[in-house]
Amino acid sequence: MGLLDAKSGLHLVRYGISADQRYLTGEFLGTYDAAAINGNMVAHIPAALAQFLGDRATQAQVKPFIIDPLTHAFQHDPSKICTTVETEEGAETQPKASIRKMSDAFGEPVASRAGTEAVLPSDFNDPGLRDAFCQRVVSFQLDTINNQAQEKKFMKYLRHIGIDGMVPDVVIAPYFWMTPATVGEWQPINRAFIESAAKHARGASVWAQLVITQDLLLSKERRDALAKEYGSSTCQGVLIWVDQFSEHDASYEHLSAFAQFAQALSKTYTKRVINLYGGYFSILLCQLPEVGVLQGVCHGLEYGEDRSVVPVGGGLPMSKFYLPAYHRRLRFGDAVRAIQKLGGFDSVDRYHEIICDCVTCREVITGNPSEDFAAYGNTTPIQFKRGDQVVTLNYPTKETKDLCLRHYLHNKRKEFEASKVATAIDASQELEKHYEGAARLLGAGEAAYLKDWPRVVRGLTARSS
Amino acid sequence: MVSLVLDRLRDDGIDAVPDVPFMSRCIDLVIFLDQDCINVVEFKLIDWRRGIVQARDHLLGADHAYVCLPVRKPSSSLLVAFEDSGVGLLFFDPNREEPFQEVVSPRRSDTIWPPARNWLIQAARAGVEKGESAWGY
Numbered sequence: 251m252g253l254l255d256a257k258s259g260l261h262l263v264r265y266g267i268s269a270d271q272r273y274l275t276g277e278f279l280g281t282y283d284a285a286a287i288n289g290n291m292v293a294h295i296p297a298a299l300a301q302f303l304g305d306r307a308t309q310a311q312v313k314p315f316i317i318d319p320l321t322h323a324f325q326h327d328p329s330k331i332c333t334t335v336e337t338e339e340g341a342e343t344q345p346k347a348s349i350r351k352m353s354d355a356f357g358e359p360v361a362s363r364a365g366t367e368a369v370l371p372s373d374f375n376d377p378g379l380r381d382a383f384c385q386r387v388v389s390f391q392l393d394t395i396n397n398q399a400q401e402k403k404f405m406k407y408l409r410h411i412g413i414d415g416m417v418p419d420v421v422i423a424p425y426f427w428m429t430p431a432t433v434g435e436w437q438p439i440n441r442a443f444i445e446s447a448a449k450h451a452r453g454a455s456v457w458a459q460l461v462i463t464q465d466l467l468l469s470k471e472r473r474d475a476l477a478k479e480y481g482s483s484t485c486q487g488v489l490i491w492v493d494q495f496s497e498h499d500a501s502y503e504h505l506s507a508f509a510q511f512a513q514a515l516s517k518t519y520t521k522r523v524i525n526l527y528g529g530y531f532s533i534l535l536c537q538l539p540e541v542g543v544l545q546g547v548c549h550g551l552e553y554g555e556d557r558s559v560v561p562v563g564g565g566l567p568m569s570k571f572y573l574p575a576y577h578r579r580l581r582f583g584d585a586v587r588a589i590q591k592l593g594g595f596d597s598v599d600r601y602h603e604i605i606c607d608c609v610t611c612r613e614v615i616t617g618n619p620s621e622d623f624a625a626y627g628n629t630t631p632i633q634f635k636r637g638d639q640v641v642t643l644n645y646p647t648k649e650t651k652d653l654c655l656r657h658y659l660h661n662k663r664k665e666f667e668a669s670k671v672a673t674a675i676d677a678s679q680e681l682e683k684h685y686e687g688a689a690r691l692l693g694a695g696e697a698a699y700l701k702d703w704p705r706v707v708r709g710l711t712a713r714s715s
Numbered sequence: 716m717v718s719l720v721l722d723r724l725r726d727d728g729i730d731a732v733p734d735v736p737f738m739s740r741c742i743d744l745v746i747f748l749d750q751d752c753i754n755v756v757e758f759k760l761i762d763w764r765r766g767i768v769q770a771r772d773h774l775l776g777a778d779h780a781y782v783c784l785p786v787r788k789p790s791s792s793l794l795v796a797f798e799d800s801g802v803g804l805l806f807f808d809p810n811r812e813e814p815f816q817e818v819v820s821p822r823r824s825d826t827i828w829p830p831a832r833n834w835l836i837q838a839a840r841a842g843v844e845k846g847e848s849a850w851g852y
Binding site for chain 1: 734736737738739740741772775826828829830831834838841
């Protein structure tokens with residue numbers, strides 16, 4: 251039985267790009283339970299990933315990981331997975347190399363369409379083709395890193411300590427994104443993938459990945475139908491990804507609908523449920539074992555507590571600081587004002603007491619907290635063209651981004667650790683204490699989550715008792 | 716509108732620096748009345764609510780922040796929003812002899828943060844060195 255099938259309060263971190271690796275190792279290796287590795291990374295750098303996992307194997311186990319096969323990538327506008335390359339005949343649009351390798355591994359019906367046309371539900375009508383596709387997606391997860399690992403010298407040592415290979419903790423069935431307009435067509439196919447994956451999983455636990463729009467959650471009828479469909483399937487657990495679902499910006503109705511949906515899967519259908527893109531609200535939902543809502547939460551390294559299914563433009567990078575009291579990343583200016591109001595610049599001790607005492611803040615805030623805190627907001631001016639005008643904007647420096655991210659990751663670890671000893675009701679009361687201050691600073695709308703999260707938690711607890 | 720205002724200020728002997736990057740934003744105009752008083756202005760044609768948010772952010776480094784709009788008949792919601800925010804409201808009419816009309820006075824910043832103050836001065840000084848202002852701060 252894998253970690254995802256057994257443990258509660260799981261903390262997963264997404265390994266999205268190679269640069270993420272430095273924040274998943276060293277001082278951070280022990281801060282999370284498992285890594286969620288993007289399938290295109292597995293296709294692109296399997297040997298490096300085997301090395302990454304092998305180098306950190308300890309106590310007769312490799313750091314647990316899962317591989318997100320990202321099959322939904324092939325259902326969107328093909329340009330979203332393409333890049334422009336210069337050839338002798340001029341600029342040419344091609345699928346990104348990592349996506350191409352992944353689609354080649356998955357075979358038809360995606361291989362011939364990647365980068366040229368979107369995959370449709372009708373492409374999976376043939377049960378034989380569907381099953382073969384499913385088998386390849388499952389094999390990709392079970393074999394790609396493991397095959398590389400078997401060729402590494404360190405396997406001799408790993409076998410000595412009882413590690414025979416590097417297989418993911420669970421296998422994820424292929425999946426496609428569903429909207430109100432497409433759920434009727436994709437749902438039967440996604441369900442068939444789950445059943446097919448179970449046949450090809452070679453004894454590994456099979457999980458479903460459910461990727462949906464927010465409006466599918468709001469309708470109780472649709473929500474119940476989805477819960478029944480996935481709840482009655484053979485999967486052990488469900489990884490949920492709700493498109494652009496920011497726990498901080500979502501309305502009470504959306505938050506409540508999400509929690510009720512997860513609770514139905516978890517409690518009514520006894521599936522294990524993990525939110526693939528979640529923040530502190532999801533951690534609170536892990537603190538309700540008797541209510542049965544979530545068993546784990548995954549987040550990315552940068553702005554990774556919610557995510558759009560269809561990739562959107564990156565926007566301009568901005569300095570943001572994760573304020574532990576608000577459990578939220580704030581624009582740097584807002585963070586400064588919040589700390590001023592909370593009295594965090596009064597002294598070093600006061601900063602560490604009421605703002606943050608994480609490893610990074612202990613390194614940074616050492617003398618004059620007001621001056622020292624500037625390290626989290628240092629920028630460098632960059633000029634670029636906007637229309638006909640040259641515009642200068644300040645971008646965070648590399649060092650600033652590094653400090654902000656390290657501070658964020660240490661705080662996520664603290665949130666998960668605290669969730670194991672405090673009740674969700676106690677944690678909710680802490681949140682509510684900060685509502686007025688946050689509302690004065692950010693506006694009532696921006697701070698509403700500090701009231702809405704506790705309200706949802708209390709509602710779940712009340713319904714359960 | 717920024718260049719019109721800049722020209723007018725310079726005609727009046729008041730020097731100012733346009734387009735000053737500050738924290739994650741770019742301030743439309745920084746006006747140094749003297750060493751101890753830095754005023755900033757955000758220019759908006761329509762979205763004055765966004766202007767208030769931007770201008771308020773500048774108060775970590777500046778003493779006063781304004782939003783400048785083309786002259787218009789002010790609505791009560793506009794006046795209340797500015798009075799509540801502490802951000803000043805200017806109307807600009809290039810056809811008048813005195814083109815600026817201070818409709819709402821700003822409150823002096825009570826959130827000045829020394830590092831941000833230094834960043835603002837440094838950024839404005841860099842603008843001066845690029846020749847965007849003749850003012851020798």
